[in-house]
Amino acid sequence: MENFICVQCGTQFSEAVTPPLHCPICEDERQFVRHSGQEWTTLKRLGTDHRNRFEEEAPHLLGIGTEPEFAIGQRALLVQSPSGNLLWDCITLLDNITIEEVNEHGGIRAIAISHPHFYTTMVEWAERFDAQILLHAADREYVVRKSPRIQFWEGTTLTLWDDLTLINCGGHFEGGTVLHWPAGSNGKGALLTGDIITVVQDRRYVSFMRSYPNLIPLGAAAIHRILNAIEPFPFDQIYGAWWGANVLSNAKDAVRSSAQRYLRWIRS
């Protein structure tokens, strides 16, 4: 029996003798099956030619990403908070070096994930660090490895310890979630967004899409829902899904002006 991993999106499935026939995350219109067809790997095999890189994206915010790049290529963020660490988003590769590094930074109290593209091997991480996984219930159908460690939450916000707050924005996925980290940016607040609010190449701006690889935009109602969901929260910075994809000042204004620009172009 193996927990097979989809090479295209990095998602790990429930134990089986043979690889799954389909990956529902890749077959969804927001992602794609690789041109050469579906391929599978395992955590053990992945560990033979990949390593994780650890780098502080900011004080108390450790980035963890895989080299060479694997699947969607995101990096996770370990938010180090006085009452316990939160792993924001997840990556597929979990090896002994990573376990040591994370434990040196205080371990993981809970894992929260923005949307199904980053579910990856969340159950492995949760078991290894004795952590809980917090997922928005609206995306429950995309969980392909069930676990009692997964706790589904509903509604618009979920406040955790130290005023860390999960905010459901929808958009890219119905359960699309961002994390408000009030201690971030020297107490001015930061938002960790995955690609629910994505930081674009011009890092004065962000954008919002139903599908990034297939270029499916969102409508005006979805943009307003995102803006309304984050409005009550003060923040000066945004940390996106990839290394360096961060807005490092005036991030709330950046979201507002990016949304105005987006709405102007989908209307014209």
Ligand SMILES: [Zn+2]
């Ligand atoms: Zn997949």
Ligand SMILES: [Zn+2]
């Ligand atoms: Zn995505």
